[in-house]
Amino acid sequence: MIRERYILILLLIVLAIGITYRFLDSINPNPKVIHSVRESKILRSREKDVPSGKINLNTAGFSDFLRLPGIGKVKARAILDYRKKNGGFKNVEEIMKVPGIGKKTFERIRGMIFVEGSNEEKEKKDEDEMLIDVNTATLEELMRLPGIGEVKAREIIEYRKTHGFFRTVDELLNVRGIGKKTLERLRRYIKVGER
Structure with a gap:
């Protein structure tokens, strides 16, 4: 008799949990996933990993550089400062002369950058944008x-x-x-x- 009561109570608990779950599921059939701040940063960094096209080091803007993996605001500003001071880049390897950009960062962005010409108007716009x-x-x-x-x-x-x-x-x-x-x-x- 005690065992039967125990089984009955257990079944009622399982039934209550099932009904509660079903009820909550019907209230919000399309639940939104809530990410922590850390998860959001990871997702944003993954979005930055795939720029829509190659970036010309001599004409790219501040926001273009931010799309490159490993390039934040400080490094983007450093790239623009270097470009302005030196009249542009002669080749992609020259980006390693920019403070804060070493071989490791260069290897990550190598396939996403190229060098061609220079554009002073773009540089002025970039400075204002920053x-x-x-x-x-x-x-x-x-x-x-x-x-x-x-x-x-x-x-x-x-x-x-x-x-x-x-x-x-x-x-x-x-x-x-x-x-x-x-x-x-x-x-x-x-x-x-x-x-």
Whole structure:
């Protein structure tokens, strides 16, 4: 008799679990997979592994370089700086002369890059594309700037809300916590645009 009760209770539990599962499944027949932040970064890095075509080192833009595996914002900027300073690349191997790009990175991107001509207009556009607009930048974007942590980034946003858009880069000196040294460090990374 005790054994029969035990079996009956066990069957009722299994039945309850089955009904609950069926009910939850009918509520959301197309469940979305929720990825952790780490999984999302892995997925994004895999997307970057397959650029749509080969990239010309002498005409590619900042965002083009970001599509290459192993090339982030710092290395993309370094490639553009090297190209501007040296008048372009003569061959693909020359990319290994760019600070931060060694043989390992070169081997990963070798089949995705080529060299042909140069384009000054494209370079100017790339420089502008890389700059962070202090009038539209988010907290996270501002925090990527050298010398700007969360506190200073919030101060910039608060100043922007209170006083309106910045008219010049020098106006950042009016933001609490930003002095001449910090501003000089920021100049090559920021712009004042879109109002």
